[in-house]
Amino acid sequence: MDEARDRVLMGPERRSMVVREADRKVTAYHEVGHALAAQLLPHANRVAKLTVVPRGRAAGYMMPDADDRLHVTRPALEDMIAVALAGRAAEDIIFHEITTGAQNDFQQATSIARRMVTEWGMSDRIGKVAHATDQGTYLGGGAQMLPMSEHTAARIDDEIKTLIDAAYTRATDLIGEHLTRVHEIVSVLLTRETLTGEEFAALLNGETLEPLPPATPSTPPRIAG
Template sequence: HRVAKLTVVPRGRAAGFMMPDADDRLHVTRPALEDMIAVALAGRAAEEVVYGEVTTGAQNDFQQATNLARRMVTEWGMSPRIGKVALATDEGNFLGGGPQPLPMSEATAFAVDEEVRALIDAAYARALDLVREYLPAVHEIVRVLMRRETLSGEEFATLLAGGTLDGPSPAGSGGLAPLPA
């Protein structure tokens, strides 16, 4: 998935956000879903790598990642352990409030939770590896965001690839303190 926009301008309870390009695919593969989970967890991974500690800022990211992983396991049959079964249904859902869990045994519920956790843990490990691999680019993206506040998807891709952005930064941006190594 490509980035459409990246910003540090606060919106609601979010201190900033990444907007992915619109994707009109009706069918999404397991690897693509795993990528989405890793992307959702990348902000927390960057906090851990750059600052050595984490904040409460990733709350919504965890909700998104967990919801996606749970749907992989309970709706789309993407867990070898659980199998190709649906453990949620949209039937009888008033006003389309989302899938409702079907009754399941305590053992199955435990297995679902373990599978969701395994998907999240694997995606987080991948996000950590990617942040470490691209750390110089991450630092540059942060520096540019602190001056400009918002990057287009093209600008983000240029910086991630190690490129630079030509042109003046907004007036009054001043010097930026270096990020910790």
């Protein structure tokens, strides 16, 4: 069931893919950054799985627990943005470099922030006014911005940036506070390649995992030095 879920959501595993060790390390810190924020922020969905095994177009991924709530609060949305940006925050803290790995994260964070401001009336500065609608769009296509002045559009852009900057600061502070534990978890993740949510929570609490059982003969992933 887990494999079927992962295949549908992320695509097939790509264990034959040649991955540089430096890229595996960046991926590990990136995904542990997501996982740390998901596990510690009060309104975020907890970690279900964490892996550095490439799957589909992803070099690795953090899968959160399924979320069945009908209504999402502003604090929960702010935590979602922080979780989305925490991977990039971890890269920034550890490597002091910018990579292309956070492209989808930025798109997700920006989409949430924009909807908070333009659709859900969650901006005190912009007010409880709808500036976008998803009604009457041809074949879906997402929300369409309503007519507005240049001044209002600029204020909306400023508010979106404010939400994202605040979330990025929260993620950076959280990772910096738990940096020693981040290093420890990354070391384990690079060795085991995949962690369950329970294993990640145990490591975050300073516990030690049971040794892995002897591996059955298989084709190992090719790692480029």
